Amino acid sequence: EIVMTQSPATLSVSPGERATLSCRASQSVxxxxxxxxQKPGQAPRLLIYGxxxxxxxxxxxxxxxxxxxxFTLTISSxxxxxxxxxxxxxxxxxxxxxxxxxxxxxxx
Amino acid sequence: QVQLVESGGGVxxxxxxxxxxxxxxxxxxxxxxxxxxxxxxxxxxxxxAFIRYDGSNKYYGDSVKGRFTISRDNSKxxxxxxxxxxxxxxxxxxxxAKDRSGSYFIDYWGQGTLVxxxx
Numbered sequence: 236e237i238v239m240t241q242s243p244a245t246l247s248v249s250p251g252e253r254a255t256l257s258c259r260a261s262q263s264v265x266x267x268x269x270x271x272x273q274k275p276g277q278a279p280r281l282l283i284y285g286x287x288x289x290x291x292x293x294x295x296x297x298x299x300x301x302x303x304x305x306f307t308l309t310i311s312s313x314x315x316x317x318x319x320x321x322x323x324x325x326x327x328x329x330x331x332x333x334x335x336x337x338x339x340x341x342x343x
Numbered sequence: 344q345v346q347l348v349e350s351g352g353g354v355x356x357x358x359x360x361x362x363x364x365x366x367x368x369x370x371x372x373x374x375x376x377x378x379x380x381x382x383x384x385x386x387x388x389x390x391x392a393f394i395r396y397d398g399s400n401k402y403y404g405d406s407v408k409g410r411f412t413i414s415r416d417n418s419k420x421x422x423x424x425x426x427x428x429x430x431x432x433x434x435x436x437x438x439x440a441k442d443r444s445g446s447y448f449i450d451y452w453g454q455g456t457l458v459x460x461x462x
Binding site: 267269271273277278279280281284285290322324326329330331332333334335336337 | 378387388389390393402403404405438443446447448449450451452453454455
């Protein structure tokens with residue numbers, strides 16, 4: 236089973252600032268990595284797939300990078316609606332599909 | 344647009360059973376694999392089960408293997424999860440989710456249904 240590790244657990248950022256979230260895989264997942272955003276009381280929403288491709292309707296301020304075992308989600312200028320929990324998920328070697336434990340982006 | 348609506352959640356005693364359903368619309372259901380993913384209160388996401396578009400293959404997480412069964416009815420556009428021998432640690436919101444077939448990641452999620460296992 237591939238273990239996904241996200242850091243930091245919590246990120247405190249001021250509106251308008253850049254946020255950088257990290258995700259590490261215990262073995263290579265190539266570019267088979269997705270990012271999801273989850274707001275309180277809501278279902279997750281797909282942001283990024285293929286490590287760097289934005290899903291339909293996702294603003295350009297969200298970008299993903301990386302391959303192999305190291306990945307990054309960057310939010311270039313945080314808006315109020317971006318404060319949420321973000322999860323990475325690998326879909327390279329399944330089953331199981333595995334998620335990171337999440338990074339909470341909170342208002343500083 | 345894609346819609347996934349779960350139902351069937353509720354309170355059940357340890358050792359009991361529950362059947363969740365997911366009604367799908369807005370896409371050709373019979374062409375896509377489907378997942379169940381759960382989230383315990385205040386915790387992260389845990390993948391539970393996957394079924395291929397035609398029901399030919401099913402996969403389960405270790406924590407539910409032998410107790411849960413995923414199934415689908417492509418004539419009714421519905422996905423089910425039969426949960427037996429429920430434990431307190433199965434308490435969670437259960438999400439039905441659509442797979443991006445060919446790539447095997449989740450592209451759409453339902454709103455979830457809460458299952459509480461408690462005496």
